[in-house]
Amino acid sequence: MRILVSADMEGATGVTWPADVEPGTEQWQRCRAMFTGDVNAAVAGLFAGGASEVLVNEAHATMRNLLLERLDERASMITGRHKDLSMVEGIQHGDCDGVVFLGYHCGAGDDGVLAHTYLPNAVTGVWLDGEPASEGRLNAAVAAEYGVPVILVTGDDRACGDAASYAPFARTVTVKEHVSRYAARCLPPARTAGDIRDGARAAMVLAGRLDPEEPRTHAVEVEFDAAHLAQAADVVPGVTRTGVLRVRYTSPSAYEMIRCFKAVTTLAARAVEEDYG
Incomplete structure (x- = not known):
């Protein structure tokens, strides 16, 4: 059984503040260790549950946040940019039996710790086929197209609640409880590691290609x-501006959908000005 772990950082143990996830800050350096600890706990649980291979895909920002030197030696990791499928790179090769969304968070416009969709601000809402869409929902659509079940989601309590809407059979592990966008009631790493490990081991019963x-x-x-x-964003071929603040596009597959979404958000990010946004 080969399992992919898509590892984002905002939903990791102890993370509540922008500086916790912004590369180069003192807080980011501190939180990288806890982020890596969450990943290692998931890897340990997956192997205990019967996984034969675990591939970790770095999915946050620069995608160079996890500490490779501290990674469980049984796992391998895709780190760095750029990738065809961004957060779920590695799912497209037909050999993946399950995917873990680790450290995930609520989407833009929702009420959760560091809630956003791809861009930390700028984007105030995303809808996939008419439904509010977090990164989890977008990535789950891609996973379904490749026959890969989402078996585990970890993050704050709001992210775990969101997971029920796009991966209702997945196990969830709450590592912190939402207080506000920048505050949470957090569990220490010694506790979340055990919870994630147990959740990952139990989630392996859901693994298997669909x-x-x-x-x-x-x-x-x-x-x-x-x-x-x-x-x-309207510059992207196929993207149409439907209002002062909105754009819309259609794609023939989830693969093309997520790639176009990446193009839209990348262009928008480059258009943000420091003082006026």
């Missing part, structure tokens, strides 16, 4: 907090 979903058309809407960001 029939891949037939590629189908997906419609995505993205709302920004400033008009010029929608204007910037």
Whole structure:
């Protein structure tokens, strides 16, 4: 059984503040260790539950946050940018029996610790086929197209609640309870490690390839907090500006959907100005 771990950072143990996840800050250096600890706990649990191989895909920001030198030696890791499938790189090769969404968070416009979708601010809402979409929902659509079940989601309590809407059979592990976007009631790493390890071991009963979903058309809407960001995203072929702050596009498959989403958010991010956004 080969399992992919898509590892994001905002939903990791102890993380509550932007500086906790911004590369180069003192807090980021501290939180990298706890993030790596969460990953190692998941790896240990997956192997205890019967996994024969675990591939970790770095999925946060620069995608160079996990400490390779501290990674469980039984795992391997994809680190760095750029990747065809971004947060779920590695799922597309037909040999993945399950995926773990580790350190995930709520989407833009939702109420959760460091809630956002791809961009830390700028994006105020994303809808996939008419439903509010977190990164988890977007990535789960890609996983389904490759016949890969989401077996475990970890993050704050709101992220785990969100997971029930796109991966209802997945196990969830809550590592902190939401207080506000920048505050949480946190459990110490010694406790969350045990919870994640136990959750990952139990989640292995859900592993096993499914029939891949037939590629189908997906419609995505993205709302920004400033008009010029929608204007910037409108440059992407196939993307249409539907309002002052909104763009929309359709894709023939989840694979193309997530790739276009990456293009839209990358262009928008480059259009953000320091003082006026």
